[in-house]
Amino acid sequence: MKLPVYLGLLHEAERILARSFRVVADGHGDEPDVHVILGTLAGQCDRHVEALEPVIARFGSEVEGEEEHRVTADGVEEVRTGALGLLLDLQDLYVLVHHLDVMWTMVGQAAAGGRDRELLDVVARCEPDADLQSRWLQTRMKQAAPQALLVAA
Amino acid sequence: MVDRIADIWGTRTPYARGERWPVRVDQTLAPGVAEGDVDRWVQSACVLCSNGCGCDIAVKDGRMVGIRGRQADIVNHGRLGPKGLFGSWQGVDTGDRLTRPLIRVDGELVETDWDTAMNRIVERSRHLLDTKGPLSHGFYTTGQLFLEEYYALGIIGKAGVGTPHMDGNTRLCTATAATAMKESFGSDGQPGSYVDIDECDAMFLFGHNMAETQTVLWMRVLDRLAGPNPPRLVCVDPRETPVARAAEVHLAVRPGTNLALMNGLIRELFVNGWIDDAYIAAHTVDVDRLRDTVERWTPEAVAETCGVGADDVRRAAEIFGTSERVLSTVLQGFYQSAQATASSCQVNNLHLLRGMLGKEGSGILQMNGQPTAQNNRECGADGDLPGFRNWENPQHVQELADLWDVDPDTIPHWAPPTHVMQIFRYVELGSIEFLWISATNPAVSMPQLERIRRILDTDGLFLVVQDLYLTETARYADVVLPCAAWGEKTGTFTNVNRTVHLSDKAVEPPGEARSDLDVFLDYSRRMDFRTRSGAPLLDWAGPEDGFRAWQECTRGRPCDYTGISYERLRGGSGIPWPCNDANPDGTVRLYGDGVFPTDPDYCESYGHDLLTGAATGPVLYRATVQPGKAWLKSEDYRPPHEEPSEEYPLRYTTGRTVYQFHTRTKTGRSRALNRAAPGAWVEVSPADAEQLGIVEGDVVAVRSRRGHLEVPVRVGDIRVGTVFAPFHYGYWDDGGSEVSASAHHAANELTMTEWDPVSKQPVFKNAAVRIEKVRDCAGPSPAPTTAASRPACAGHRTAGRATGPGGGPGAVPATVGGQEGEASERFPDTAPPRVASSEERP
Ligand code: SF4
Secondary structure, three states: OOHHHHHHHHHHHHHHHHHHHHHHHHHOOOOHHHHHHHHHHHHHHHHHHHHHHHHHHHHOOOOOOOHHHOOOOOOOOOOOOHHHHHHHHHHHHHHHHHHHHHHHHHHHHHHHHOOOHHHHHHHHHHHHHHHHHHHHHHHHHHHHHHHHHHHOO | OEEOOOOOOOOOOOOOOOOOOOOOEEEEEOOOOOHHHOOEEEEEEOOOOOOOOEEEEEEEOOEEEEEEEOOOOOOOOOOOOHHHHHHOOOOOOOOOOOOOOEEEEOOEEEEOOHHHHHHHHHHHHHHHHHHOOHHHEEEEEOOOOOHHHHHHHHHHHHHHHOOOOEEEOHHHHOHHHHHHHHHHHOOOOOOOOOHHHHHOOEEEEEOOOHHHHOHHHHHHHHHHHHOOOOOEEEEEOOEOOHHHHHOOEEEOOOOOOHHHHHHHHHHHHHHOOOOOHHHHHHHEEOHHHHHHHHOOOOHHHHHHHHOOOHHHHHHHHHHHHHOOOEEEEEOHHHHOOOOHHHHHHHHHHHHHHHOOOOEOOEEEEEOOOOOOHHHHHHHOOOOOEOOOEOOOOHHHHHHHHHHHOOOHHHOOOOOOOOOHHHHHHHHHHOOOOEEEEEOOOHHHHOOOHHHHHHHHOOOOOEEEEEEOOOOOOHHHOOEEEEEOOOOOOOEEEEOOOOEEEEEOOOOOOOOOOEOHHHHHHHHHHHHOOEOOOOOEOOOOOOHHHHHHHHHHHHOOOOOOOOOOOHHHHOOOOOEEOOOOOOOOOOOOOOOOOOOOOOOOOOOOOOOEOOOOOOEOHHHHHHHHOOOOOEEOOOOOOOOOOOOOOOOOOEEEEEEOOOOOOOOOOOHHHOHHHHHHOOOOOEEEOHHHHHHHOOOOOOEEEEEOOOOEEEEEEEEEOEOOOEEEEEOOOOOHHHOOOOOOHHHOOOHHHOOOOOEOOOOOOEOOOOEEEEEEEEEOOOOOOOOOOOOOOOEOOOOOOOOOOOOOOOOOHHHOOOOOOHHHHEEEEEOOOOOOOOOOOOOOOO
16 A cells, blocks of 8 residues: 555655745745645645645555655745746746646545545646646746846846 | 815715715806806817816817816716816926927936937837847836827837837836726726726725725715615725715725735635526636635634734625625726736626626726826837737737738737736846836836936936826936826827727827827827838727727627717717627626627736736647636735835835826816825824824834835824835935935835836735834825825824924824816706616616
8 A cells, every 4th residue: 555655655745835936936026826726726735735635634644765856845945036036936836736737647546446425526626726826837937938038138 | 156175075975775866966166267258178088097087178268277077977977086186287287298309418417309309219119129129128108198008009010110119107006906897807907897886785895995095986986875775885994084974884904914804704605505506607717726725714814914903804705795886996906916817806706706797886997096097008108009909819919910911920929918017027137228217117016116327327328208298207318398287189098997089189289299109100200110111000090080990909809899989979979899890889897798898809818817827828728728817816815025114114105196197297286186195295193103202293204125215104093013104205306316315205215126026016015114203294195185094083093292393193184185176067957977878778
């Protein structure tokens, strides 16, 4: 039974993503939309962490010895500056979000295989947020890229 | 004669439901001019708000000397409001117009000729295009030019320069109206009609102080209220506006909590079964999600969050749910507040749930603020693609490329157009180095003014400003271009309910001033913008060529103008679009058939997530759309990002007063209007005044995290804990160009740099502030007594401290116009005009 490994990694990754969203939100306070919306997205991650807790209480969480699976171990710890810096920071978040997205999918598969109603329900509530986070980041990066890559100082 | 400063709405002409609003012709002439002295009357429509009242301009000896409402016009049936009567020609026929171009030499603006000024612009523009490309250019325009001018600017920006950085100040006033309609219905396009006021049983005004912002429309409501079977009125507004006073239910919500209220109203419809299941099934998508979203918003929950009575929420919902015909209007109280798009979509949802769209008396008016905002949205000068085309749809981009004979890749369509707050951010970061501002005054109208002034002053920015006057913004310019005003040029424009008017040139502009259209055409010529086949990109000889080009652009689109011509607009009434072969007389209401423009090949937008603004994108849209059905978009309420705190315990909101328009460039120069509202003020409630130890007229400092104001207080009828400031007052008439820190009185010194995630409209109506008294009153504040800013009514007055001579609530003199405020009213015995359409019943 390796589900606890995935649950633990997911739980940890959501916390790291929440923290990373907040680091970028605070570091780019001069971009009000980034600041505000990343704060909102961080709140979504907090709720995912909470939603996972009862499931982890049931199955446990086994992250010890799984270091090599922790693609996202550090998350974003500090921000870069300037237009290019913003773009790169958003892109780092994008990678994290996609890592999480696929983990939710795997946990969802396991929940379906195990006919686990409670876990299926958690996945159904949380997984769409990862898609939304990814779409918002894409929308914002697409807007920023030409200016950052072609004309910014 | 009637004093129309004191009596804002004039004499009542009551009428009953189903009748047409009687005619009343309002007129004013310059002192000493009699009717017989007028050489000729020239047809136009008023440009001092979005209402678009048809009018005629009196001309004598080559000067404008008067104005009168057009009795045949379907918008106003002959009436005009105080701004139209006293601020139209009086606001432009002044001694201080710009008459020659100015350029900056050794730090000073000096007069020059057009050649020199235009060459300077072209030199800089060309150099930047060659070295940095089109993304170095930004254009920021207005809601007050003519259709032909916007379309020219749209073509220049998209097909000439090729920049996505185009917007208008419509972003500050009407972006949410457009966005809410795109999200719900698939495209911009006003569903309702003013005629619905004649036909409705109930009216809901959501954050819309119609009595002051569209005075003539409010006359229509007042006349219904004075007649038999008047409509029931519900008002959502934190202030006790004239609308609130006339309403059966007034929901004085805390600023920033609109969405909680809306979710509660929607919930009541579901809970009580006041919905049309058959309509919902046949014409909408996503009802289950909507039901889930509003689930937790019981009347008690709404009461707790919004600070209103739970029973009032129930009563309001019952009026909506049980009236046979409901008309809703929405304006800045929703558009400039937190969660603007989500709240405005919920208004659309109320109507969709009851199937109340496109029928007599049942409609939605997502209002505009400015007279020609609609055209900016249609023509693409706000960055959208012209003709409500979708930038994410390659076929739509190709249509424009074919129309203009340019390479489709020239037209920016890789990302949404850049909204003005982002344009200014790019200027701040130095990546936009060429900014062309036309007919708008961001140095007073944008949020957080200290920041805006700093950005306009950025080193390395080349700033072009074209305007009537040397505005606060023009003082930062490198080149200032003097432009022709209303009455001095010809063009068309479209009001809130899609009615298109022609405004003919009545007189010559002063000095060397030129029409904005001529300036844009001249720039295009000098830049040598060309089509693929080598012809000039813009070869229009004048506005009528522009109109014809525009007609072609709209063919087959929701805003179809192909059946309208200058000739048809002369003589009679304005005509509401779409007007084409299928609707030769124009169209009263949209969506009577329940078919919405959501088809993926036709829609203007694929939509967004209302919480974050994340784009849906073509793939997801095509996978989920049911073509022709409307979207019941919804989102849960979230508290505003700046809430009152110990340090800043009050909520701050901004808005307009009846006698002024925007930054007062015109109305502030009208003696009658300016005497009625000569200076800035803030409004506080009697309870807050008492707690703060201040009385009417005391001068206070109002501080937010971003700046401060020093202005006199009006103790008025506003909800406790809330402070209101009018945003009109800047610094041009202070006598100096520098804004001195001690004299701050522009409301936007305090507002936040934050915007709605979907419409990108700035949040002007929520900030946290604190108030401190600076000095005792020397007399009452200059706030008018006739409308929302009137002194608190008896019984609520500040008790306690005695007030000095002239101060205190009891001593506020009534706002009157005297001789300067006089206008005539005539009541001709003619049948009221009907909307120019066979749709409308006799
Ligand atoms: S209601 Fe608006 S358009 Fe009509 S006269 Fe007044 S300001 Fe002008």
